[in-house]
Amino acid sequence: MPMELANVENIAHLARLHLSDEEKKEAADSMSNILKLIDQMQSVNTDNIEPLAHAFDNVQRLRYDAVTETNTRDELQKIAPEAEEGLFLVPKVIE
Amino acid sequence: MIDSTLAEISRALENRDISSVEITKAYLDRIAQENADLNAFITVTEDLAMAQAEAADKKRSEGSAGAFTGIPIAHKDLFCTNGIRTSCGSKMLDNFIAPYNATVVERFNNAGAVTLGKTNMDEFAMGSSNETSFYGPVKNPWDRSLVPGGSSGGSAAAVAARLCAGATATDTGGSIRQPASFSGITGIKPTYGRVSRWGMVAFASSLDQAGTMTQSAEDAALMLNVMAGMDEKDSTCSTIDTEDYTASLDKPLEGLRIGLPVEHFSEGLSADMEECIRDAVGEYEKLGATVKDIQLPNSHLSVSAYYVIAPAEASANLSRYDGVRYGYRCDNPVDLEDMYKRTRSEGFGTEVKRRIMVGTYALSAGYYDAYYRKAQKIRRLIKNDFQSAFEEVDVIMGPTSPHTAFAIGSQNDDPVTMYLEDIYTIAVNLAGLPGISIPAGFINNLPVGLQIVGKDFAEAQLLNVAHKFQQATDWHKKAPQD
Numbered sequence: 001m002p003m004e005l006a007n008v009e010n011i012a013h014l015a016r017l018h019l020s021d022e023e024k025k026e027a028a029d030s031m032s033n034i035l036k037l038i039d040q041m042q043s044v045n046t047d048n049i050e051p052l053a054h055a056f057d058n059v060q061r062l063r064y065d066a067v068t069e070t071n072t073r074d075e076l077q078k079i080a081p082e083a084e085e086g087l088f089l090v091p092k093v094i095e
Numbered sequence: 096m097i098d099s100t101l102a103e104i105s106r107a108l109e110n111r112d113i114s115s116v117e118i119t120k121a122y123l124d125r126i127a128q129e130n131a132d133l134n135a136f137i138t139v140t141e142d143l144a145m146a147q148a149e150a151a152d153k154k155r156s157e158g159s160a161g162a163f164t165g166i167p168i169a170h171k172d173l174f175c176t177n178g179i180r181t182s183c184g185s186k187m188l189d190n191f192i193a194p195y196n197a198t199v200v201e202r203f204n205n206a207g208a209v210t211l212g213k214t215n216m217d218e219f220a221m222g223s224s225n226e227t228s229f230y231g232p233v234k235n236p237w238d239r240s241l242v243p244g245g246s247s248g249g250s251a252a253a254v255a256a257r258l259c260a261g262a263t264a265t266d267t268g269g270s271i272r273q274p275a276s277f278s279g280i281t282g283i284k285p286t287y288g289r290v291s292r293w294g295m296v297a298f299a300s301s302l303d304q305a306g307t308m309t310q311s312a313e314d315a316a317l318m319l320n321v322m323a324g325m326d327e328k329d330s331t332c333s334t335i336d337t338e339d340y341t342a343s344l345d346k347p348l349e350g351l352r353i354g355l356p357v358e359h360f361s362e363g364l365s366a367d368m369e370e371c372i373r374d375a376v377g378e379y380e381k382l383g384a385t386v387k388d389i390q391l392p393n394s395h396l397s398v399s400a401y402y403v404i405a406p407a408e409a410s411a412n413l414s415r416y417d418g419v420r421y422g423y424r425c426d427n428p429v430d431l432e433d434m435y436k437r438t439r440s441e442g443f444g445t446e447v448k449r450r451i452m453v454g455t456y457a458l459s460a461g462y463y464d465a466y467y468r469k470a471q472k473i474r475r476l477i478k479n480d481f482q483s484a485f486e487e488v489d490v491i492m493g494p495t496s497p498h499t500a501f502a503i504g505s506q507n508d509d510p511v512t513m514y515l516e517d518i519y520t521i522a523v524n525l526a527g528l529p530g531i532s533i534p535a536g537f538i539n540n541l542p543v544g545l546q547i548v549g550k551d552f553a554e555a556q557l558l559n560v561a562h563k564f565q566q567a568t569d570w571h572k573k574a575p576q577d
Contacts, residue, residue, distance in 0.1 A: 008452075015410060015455040016417070017448055018436035026445075027452055033511045034453055040399045041469050044476070051471030052478060054301045054331075055287045055527020056551075061330050075194045081424035088419050091428050 002028040003035070097121045098574060101166060101260040101314035108155065108165045115155075115165025118260075119148035119209050122167045126211065126258050129577075134233045135243075135252040137172050138180055139212040147209040154207060163321055164207030169259040171250050172213035173220060174200050174305075175294040179210075183296045184218040184228040184246075187416050187423045187442035197294025198326045199263055199305050206321045211259050215249030218444045219413065220270055220298045222246050223516040224506065227446045232503050235278060236575040237541055241500040244274030250308040251278035255575060261309040261318050265295060267302045268401055269495075269520030272532035275308060276495035276544020279534050281561065281571060282308050283315045286552045287527035288333035290319075291326030299408035300331075302401075302524045311571050312533065312561035316340035319554060338555050344562040349383035351560065354488030356391045359519055363497050371543045372494050375535040375564070379492075382563055389484045389491065393476040397522035398514055400477070403457045403470035404525070409447075410454030416442060449510060478526040485550050490560055494519055495532040495544035519546060529554050533561045534570035542573075 008028050012019045019027060073086060082089040096104065096113055107113045123141055130136050144167065151165030170176065173183045175193035177200075182188045196204065203210070217227040225233040225248025233248040235241040236256035243252040247264035251274035254262050264271045266284035275282025283306045290305040297303065307318040317340075324337040353376065360369060376386055418424035418438030425441050428434030443451070457466035484491060497518060506512050523530040528548055535545035545564075549557040565571050 011452050011456050011459065014459060015451045016414075016432070016435040016439055017443075017451065018440040019448075023445075023448075027449065030449055030510050031452060031456070033509055034402060034449075034514075035456075037511050037514065038399050038403055038457075038466065038470075041396055041403075041473050044393065044396060044473065046469060046472035046476070049472040049475050051468055052475035053471055055478070055525070056333075061334070063327070072194065076420075079190075079192060079194070079421045081418060081421075090419055091430050091434055093431055 002032050004028070097125055097257050100310045101317055102311065104166055104260050105162055105317065109160070115148040115151040115209060116145070118165070119144050119167045119211070122211055122259055129256055129258060132234065132239065133236060133252055133256055134231055135215055135249045135256065135258055136169065136212045137182055137184070137215050137230050137249070140179055140210055143179070144209050144211050151207045151209060161206060162317060163203070165209060166260050167209040167211050168203065169211045169214050169250060169253050169262040170200060171216055171247055171262065171264045173216060173265060173296040174263060175296070176200055176210070176213065179213065181213065181296065182229070183220070184216040184230060185443065185447070186229045188296070189229065189423065191422050193294070195294065198291035198328060199322050200294065202321050208321070214247070214253055214262055217246035217248065218447050219296065219409070220246040220265060220267055221409070221446050221450055223269065223273055223513050225249065225274070226503065226507065227444055229444060234503070235500050237279060237500070240502055242277065242503050244277035244500065246270040247274050247308065251275055251280060251282070254278070254280045254308045254310065257574065261307060261314055263305060263322070264308045265303055265305050266524065267298050267405060268524050269517035271306045271308065272495050272520050272530055272544065272546055273517060275532040276542065277500040279542030279573060279575070280308055280310060281312055281315055281531065281533050282306065283319070283531040283554070283557065284523070284529060285319065285323065285554050286333070286529045288331055289529070289552065289554065290322050291329040291332045293326055293328040297412040299405040300412060301408060302405060311565055312531070312558045313341065313344055316344060316558045323554070333552070335552055340555050340558055343555050343559045346559050347383065348379065348560065348563050351379070351384040351490065352488040353379055353384050353386045354389035354484055354491045355386060356394065356491060356493055357388050358391050358394045359493035363518070364494060365498055367538045368494055368498060368543060371536040371538060372545060375545045376492055378564060378567055382567060387488065389488060391480045391484060391522065393473065393480050394522050396473050397477055397525055398518055400470040400473040401521045401525060402453065402514060403466045404474065406450040406454030407457050407467055408454070410451045410458065413447070413451055446510070474525045477522050481526045481528060490557070491548040493546055495546040499538050499541035499543060523548050527551065529557055531557045531561050533564060534573070536570055
């Protein structure tokens with residue numbers, strides 16, 4: 001059974017994706033198939049199994065709290081869609 | 096000379112039989128001749144290559160050349176290259192020119208390598224056929240109506256068609272090993288953390304790992320010698336010492352214990368593929384190895400768990416593409432939300448959007464335990480399976496892929512069909528282990544790959560095991576005809 005369109009629309013909104021009506025239908029179908037594949041996991045009992053987030057569950061390495069980066073703002077903003085006086089420009093947010 | 100292995104080119108450069116400028120020109124000529132049809136490269140960096148080749152020859156004349164000085168290679172187009180476009184196969188990054196080099200690229204530059212260009216790939220490395228690239232599919236050099244595999248299809252095709260001496264690649268669920276098998280070359284995915292991920296465009300951060308595409312295991316060892324090792328810039332990069340990966344290539348294999356997972360020799364595997372793989376294993380017995388069946392009882396759940404974990408991590412990683420700081424931005428956005436949504440919808444292709452949707456769903460309120468947490472528990476079971484197996488055997492062998500390369504356009508109806516392409520490779524990423532695919536025969540004139548999986552950080556052993564096979568057979572020396 002395909003996923004409900006309202007559900008697809010909600011997920012698309014959470015992911016900040018705009019889907020056309022056709023794309024929504026396609027997403028409903030393919031996501032149902034993918035969830036069927038994923039649901040095979042439920043065939044195994046995993047009570048009392050510790051989740052593994054990472055292949056090596058080590059603690060994150062730390063470094064000294066010292067400044068290592070140089071200021072490359074201008075260089076990084078050269079590839080921005082729109083930047084001005086050190087600021088990234090976006091459509092007006094506050095009226 | 097361009098048909099030679101990377102190791103042979105290295106020796107020829109050292110003996111001054113050839114200059115870096117000569118071999119670089121030869122590759123650039125071949126790229127000019129073949130790439131329009133094969134589509135293996137997204138960007139060819141001709142001027143940079145010639146400048147690097149001249150610098151390499153100068154270094155050699157001054158007596159300060161190393162094993163890699165002057166060797167022409169290519170980088171998968173998800174390694175950031177300072178001043179050169181890094182597209183990741185996506186419209187989203189079609190205009191992205193990174194202001195820095197990935198650590199892998201930096202290390203090859205420092206070693207004196209020549210960069211021929213950036214290779215084609217599935218968009219954001221999401222695919223098993225190289226068909227999701229914004230720049231179009233790559234053709235398999237063995238039969239140009241077939242896919243070369245993916246996601247590192249451009250790197251695989253470039254090495255197979257002799258457009259470069261070797262290429263970098265990445266593997267999140269099989270993206271080095273599967274295209275290596277489809278394209279008749281050697282591809283190694285090192286242990287998670289062996290190679291720095293800094294400057295690699297992120298797909299699934301707990302699974303992504305950089306490796307190599309080459310003609311032979313000896314070539315892979317030479318490349319790994321440059322790439323591997325601790326990097327302060329990647330906090331998940333391992334502090335375990337690297338080794339000279341060429342040092343133990345010739346070690347005899349007497350007493351090597353090989354495990355064959357019964358799950359990888361069951362339904363879904365064609366009879367001729369099984370015969371080919373068993374013949375390869377037989378070759379190892381002749382070299383003194385012992386073989387026994389082992390079990391990986393949860394391996395059938397690896398694809399399911401992967402398609403929760405990888406999309407979940409991808410949905411978080413790809414949230415950075417918002418049209419604000421770099422990359423694509425839609426025209427005339429009316430407000431911020433319109434800009435986010437249209438930028439992402441126009442910039443990403445279908446498969447990438449699909450995986451972002453799946454990942455967002457798996458992480459959304461009410462589903463986290465049922466999907467993400469469950470997948471992480473399965474991941475533990477899969478890792479435990481490998482640990483138990485490695486108490487009895489040294490390496491695990493089997494097919495890299497259930498079949499040989501398939502036709503372009505033949506597997507696009509249902510995404511799940513494509514996901515199951517990686518059924519033998521995905522568990523290795525979930526467990527973080529090193530794996531290699533080497534040429535092991537042909538079915539109907541198409542290459543077959545043997546996958547060898549090792550213990551954590553056993554890259555030197557894997558390369559030794561692969562190299563001894565390549566000393567005894569000549570499958571890896573076969574090249575496609577133009």
